[in-house]
Amino acid sequence: MPDITRRRALTATAALATTAAVAALAAPAASAAGHDHPMPMPQPPSTFDEVYKGRRIQGRPMSGGGHHHEHGGGFEVLIDGVPLHVMRNADGSWISVVSHYDPMATPRAAARAAVDELQGAPLLPFPTN
Amino acid sequence: MTVRKNQAALTTDEKKRFVGAVLELKRNGRYDEFVRTHNEFIMSDTDSGERTGHRSPSFLPWHRRFLLDFEQALQSVDSSVALPYWDWSTDRTTRAALWAPDFLGGTGRSADGRVMDGPFSASAGNWPMTIRVDGRSFLRRSLGTAVRELPTPAEVESVLSIPTYDMAPYNSASDGFRNNLEGWRGVNLHNRVHVWVGGQMATGVSPNDPVFWLHHAYVDKLWAQWQRRHPGAGYAPTGGTPDVVDLDETMKPWNDVRPADLLDHTKFYTFDS
Numbered sequence: 001m002p003d004i005t006r007r008r009a010l011t012a013t014a015a016l017a018t019t020a021a022v023a024a025l026a027a028p029a030a031s032a033a034g035h036d037h038p039m040p041m042p043q044p045p046s047t048f049d050e051v052y053k054g055r056r057i058q059g060r061p062m063s064g065g066g067h068h069h070e071h072g073g074g075f076e077v078l079i080d081g082v083p084l085h086v087m088r089n090a091d092g093s094w095i096s097v098v099s100h101y102d103p104m105a106t107p108r109a110a111a112r113a114a115v116d117e118l119q120g121a122p123l124l125p126f127p128t129n
Numbered sequence: 130m131t132v133r134k135n136q137a138a139l140t141t142d143e144k145k146r147f148v149g150a151v152l153e154l155k156r157n158g159r160y161d162e163f164v165r166t167h168n169e170f171i172m173s174d175t176d177s178g179e180r181t182g183h184r185s186p187s188f189l190p191w192h193r194r195f196l197l198d199f200e201q202a203l204q205s206v207d208s209s210v211a212l213p214y215w216d217w218s219t220d221r222t223t224r225a226a227l228w229a230p231d232f233l234g235g236t237g238r239s240a241d242g243r244v245m246d247g248p249f250s251a252s253a254g255n256w257p258m259t260i261r262v263d264g265r266s267f268l269r270r271s272l273g274t275a276v277r278e279l280p281t282p283a284e285v286e287s288v289l290s291i292p293t294y295d296m297a298p299y300n301s302a303s304d305g306f307r308n309n310l311e312g313w314r315g316v317n318l319h320n321r322v323h324v325w326v327g328g329q330m331a332t333g334v335s336p337n338d339p340v341f342w343l344h345h346a347y348v349d350k351l352w353a354q355w356q357r358r359h360p361g362a363g364y365a366p367t368g369g370t371p372d373v374v375d376l377d378e379t380m381k382p383w384n385d386v387r388p389a390d391l392l393d394h395t396k397f398y399t400f401d402s
Contacts, residue, residue, distance in 0.1 A: 085172055087175060089313070090176040090301050091301070097171075097262050097334075098331075098333075100335075101319075101321075102323075102324045117332075118263055121264045122263060123262065124262055124263055124264065126172065
């Protein structure tokens, strides 16, 4: 890919324009597929700290920085203090390692989906290689 | 030459041999290396960075090679075994023979998702969850719970009709055949099947469920059908793309195979139809 194209693809402007177009296209398709996860405009995710179904879920800007497994745009999610591997998609939606094929609108929604999926089981720390 | 058959057409003996070979790979430790590799790629493939196994054009050739490795491992146990495929647009209910106790076993019980029958149930004692992301050590499924419907033949057809293989930015935001088949855009084929099965299949350690291979063997077959439908369309991109595997670049983790080497499946196997 020519360098100019790559720079354009990486700018926030391009990301916003792409997401707006994609959100308009994705909404009817998502409901047709039985999903109900509206795609958000990209913006810094909100910090959260709450007890959901008896478990503490936290989302916050990552401390330390530069971590090898940091794929959430500098944002980390924890369940009962254990890091949940999360990832931000190009359209601003989020997935986690326990719900990897089903994007959620926010990291809080991904954390809640993980608690639902875990059914009380402890999360294991992911390898930090 | 290996012939990959529709799972619905397998004989009792073919099912028995497939299950036996999978259990032997589990017993000797080779199976879990496949689970580990898949999870490493799924956690490191990102839309804004290096991406190889998922959310990128190489999703299809990467999984073709991954399945070839697994199939060769099965054949080292029993040379008669080939990977079957699951056409989920046709065999789309929990009553499909795929989920019978003589093959993969059925859905999990409601309390904890635990699969209670078949050769891969925890109670059979041959299927420990070694590579896992949480504390549970038993195979789980929740067929048709998180999403009610598997893709329909009409939805498959709509994706096969897309004429372009892949498009910039070559990630989960792309238009084109690859991303619509992968499911980050549009009617959602591959991703939705992972979600429909539930349990480990919905996670980064999805190969813990043997149905992973049958699902991906059908995704792979759809790529072959797309190629026949669009003989003039090729893999993209074809060169100079940062973070993305171009046609003639080698792919991790093998480092000696390119998408170009994997476009023609008939070098390795054919399908029953």
